[in-house]
Amino acid sequence: MLIPIQPETKFQCSACGSCCSHIRGIIPKVDAEFMKEYAFGKLPVVQLAPFEQMTFPLWDWEAKRFMQWQKEVNIDANIKPLRAIYDLKSNKAIILTYFMDSKTDACHFLKDNKCSIYHTKRAYVCRLFPFNRSPFIKTGIENVKEGMFGNCGAMEKIIPALPEGFSNMVRFLNEAFPDGSFLNAVQNDIVIEWANRTIIDLMRKKIIKPAINYPYNFLLKRIESSEKVDFTDFLVESGHLTLKEKEDLIRCFDNNAQAQEKVKQYL
Ligand code: SF4
Numbered sequence: 001m002l003i004p005i006q007p008e009t010k011f012q013c014s015a016c017g018s019c020c021s022h023i024r025g026i027i028p029k030v031d032a033e034f035m036k037e038y039a040f041g042k043l044p045v046v047q048l049a050p051f052e053q054m055t056f057p058l059w060d061w062e063a064k065r066f067m068q069w070q071k072e073v074n075i076d077a078n079i080k081p082l083r084a085i086y087d088l089k090s091n092k093a094i095i096l097t098y099f100m101d102s103k104t105d106a107c108h109f110l111k112d113n114k115c116s117i118y119h120t121k122r123a124y125v126c127r128l129f130p131f132n133r134s135p136f137i138k139t140g141i142e143n144v145k146e147g148m149f150g151n152c153g154a155m156e157k158i159i160p161a162l163p164e165g166f167s168n169m170v171r172f173l174n175e176a177f178p179d180g181s182f183l184n185a186v187q188n189d190i191v192i193e194w195a196n197r198t199i200i201d202l203m204r205k206k207i208i209k210p211a212i213n214y215p216y217n218f219l220l221k222r223i224e225s226s227e228k229v230d231f232t233d234f235l236v237e238s239g240h241l242t243l244k245e246k247e248d249l250i251r252c253f254d255n256n257a258q259a260q261e262k263v264k265q266y267l
């Protein structure tokens, strides 16, 4: 069922560059509070950079591409590990996500207010903005609209037009964002859920034994000095996935295949 959308409530990015100029601390308040409490050693996934320094996360396969693209456009994007599991079984630091460290708060790829790698796939976080997350992810907040969007001037007329009722809202979002940002946000949330599920599965099958509840500084030093492996490479290395399964999975993520399936149920 189509939801009639007024032209002014269709999202149109004005390419103001604001979202790419402020990439530090772009996290909704509720997520920030949770992270400050648990992400510094109390959970299997450990935050490696101080909260104020972190920028948006890049999945490991996205970071690999960014490392290649930065060479092609002659930019040093200062890409560093952001979140890792310290595995007591293999004594390896399994890197789940990376980030671009930026002293200026702007993305290193932003030149003359334009993205130097716009022609590429970029990363989910680049493609999902003005969304912070989709309405599907469980945040524990009653009002699903809260924290769903980042700070974007082009959202002024869209937010008040969001219909009540979950199904109507999903249909509206699907039509109001012809740039694909809604589907990217849905798929990114599916990837987050996949990563969480996979970590639990690896623990349940005793493939990994994450270090939890160690003093944070001790854990950080161990991670810094240990051998590092990217999460999806570790899945292949440990026999959890074949190389082909890993490549198929990343292709499926890239194509937003699961997001399309999910949203289709509401149309
Ligand atoms: S998404 Fe919003 S903040 Fe980002 S460039 Fe477009 S209009 Fe500006």
Ligand code: SF4
Binding pocket: 019, 020, 107, 108, 109, 110, 114, 115, 116, 117, 118, 122, 123, 125, 126
């Ligand atoms: S890579 Fe491009 S789109 Fe992504 S944050 Fe940087 S400048 Fe913006």
